[in-house]
Amino acid sequence: MGTIVIKFGGSSLSTTDKIKQAAKRIANYKEKGKKVVVVVSAMGKTTDQLLQLAEQITENPAKREMDMLLATGEQVSISLLSMALTEMGMPAVSFTGWQAGIVTEKVHSNARIVDVKIDPIERKLSEGKIIVAAGFQGVTEDGEITTLGRGGSDTTAVALAAALGAERCLICTDVTGVYTSDPRYVPQARKLPAISYDEMLELANLGAGVLHPRAVEFAKNHKVSLEVRSSTEDEEGTVIEEEVSMENNLIVRGVAFEKDMTRLTVFGLKNEITGLSSIFSELAKSEIDVDIIIQSQTDGNKTNLSFSIKNKDRQAAVNVLESQKETLGFESIEYEAGLAKVSIVGSGMVSNPGVAAQMFQVLADKDIQIKMVSTSEIKVSAVVEEAKMHAAAQTLHEAFDLGAVAEEVK
């Protein structure tokens, strides 16, 4: 008898009615003869409400106490969902993170799972019970409650699926799957039937938070078959697995985009071996995420360095660098805001050297200037003016025939 793990996010559990709906969907899988483990987040706005309470007490809560506080959110969901399942004649039993044996490192607010002690869950599964486990939370070896940080419930689901050798881990969410691009801005966008882990990682910012990259990585490392699907509708979702069948193996699988970017350029940087590392160490210390980095040679002693950051980090980045101008050894800084990044993603492009060139040509034909470029094995990103971001995405989506199968699928 196969085991499946089903994860429901907080928005799918925001009211008791939604909890009952989720219970019905879960019951379907149980009726198909599966062993079922459900992983849930806190109900809807619960986490925000708990954060508000903490804010009323202190601006600097101890992380240990925040974990203690936030962990109550999922504990409410698991008990209510278990009640709803049992009420439907589907005996269910809830497990907190520590009861489910989710052992983490000794780090509060952003702990990583180091072990899953699966015995208690397996015992209840073998009794025919549905397991409802709290996502997002774990326990250290010495009994401290921890939380897993962003995407934590997804990670819990994948970790349990891996430990139980589940045949699939379903991530039930607000969207029906992973799309070739964001349908709000690219009308031709269609749902992908399947995608590889790496492609999913590169497309992670499509459809805002469908699946946290950390969970995808965990799934990749443990070969857990994932499926992103709707928490309310019956249609098939998008399967995420190591190998995607040739049939679906388009050269480009999707077009992602992201706005609010700034390009910052450091001019006249001394061409010393430690120059780059010094600059990015300083930025990292201030927790400024740097995305694309381009270094261009000017003459033998000096170099210019451009990199992209979020708009919101711009002032902090400039301040940090200016304050260290002497030490870092550069002449001046300039920046250009109002930029965006558009990326094409697909594992097929590894063996298709012309893909990047085709992308640049398509953008050039539409008079879209490329400000920066970055490439990986399965992704090409171009930084363009933010005003042209959606046009660029639509053009690329069309040029790479991503909407082509749409009619067949529907």
Add this chain to the structure above:
Amino acid sequence: MGTIVIKFGGSSLSTTDKIKQAAKRIANYKEKGKKVVVVVSAMGKTTDQLLQLAEQITENPAKREMDMLLATGEQVSISLLSMALTEMGMPAVSFTGWQAGIVTEKVHSNARIVDVKIDPIERKLSEGKIIVAAGFQGVTEDGEITTLGRGGSDTTAVALAAALGAERCLICTDVTGVYTSDPRYVPQARKLPAISYDEMLELANLGAGVLHPRAVEFAKNHKVSLEVRSSTEDEEGTVIEEEVSMENNLIVRGVAFEKDMTRLTVFGLKNEITGLSSIFSELAKSEIDVDIIIQSQTDGNKTNLSFSIKNKDRQAAVNVLESQKETLGFESIEYEAGLAKVSIVGSGMVSNPGVAAQMFQVLADKDIQIKMVSTSEIKVSAVVEEAKMHAAAQTLHEAFDLGAVAEEVK
């Protein structure tokens, strides 16, 4: 360095402002050089809100899942109170029931504490931390979350005080102590400086839920010195200990009263040896609490039996008995509603045989008819018409000089 345990109820923690106030009071004790363990209930209406959520899901929640749900209430309080203390420069660390080592029997919703594994708390105490432990909840030996039922947080506080050998367990609540009678109805009522465990048990229904009888019993068995006092005001409370000093050892310590009672009389019950036990077994099966029981002989074969129950249980009691009329073997049932019980309590009455007689005389002088009587070593109860309950209480309070010290105290 002495240890004290301080318990705060939910109404003393209903808002984040009240939590901050509680933190200030706790800090005072810490500053006096005590090791401090705080036990808290869920914030204000939290438990009611959680119960409402469960009701929206099912009318018959599994008790295990209710415990899972309700246990989140105290977990929120402990984290917030720990934050508030730490914010004041008083490092504090929160403990759930299972972290605090509160081991209970394997019964959900009304478990009894069987062990307290005090090591983790002692370790943190020795580091100078204030401990904030969740009341009302525990864990079974095999890791199931349980709750302790009514008065559970009081019991947790007493159990921790016993296990830690604390010098005192403070129960901080809405009232400033234990009174000779309910001040709302007996204006002369005054706060008692001290009272014995047994007296407290008999007076438990004075001042509605000041301290749960179960916690008092636990304290008595483990010789824990209790003090009931205000959660917001500085004045001394009422100390509850084994021996109360002679000075305070009045014959009668307080007057309690309780309304909404019904007297039910079973006529013509066959005088068989199993008659009584059969009747009260049937009532117990239907969870009907019986208070005073009086059996009167009529002739050799028949007896009449009267007992008092709550008004709300009257119909159920009549139904249960009528349905078993044949088996139980009685002739008819009658009841009188609109009754109340008035009691005088005091360990001094053990050696004062005239106390009951004096009570009856006082009531007779006021033309208050006694419908039933029950006596124990330290209590005499009389059932009277509900309309005369307050008058009876005031008369007895005066007759036994309970208000006498009031002027001196104030």
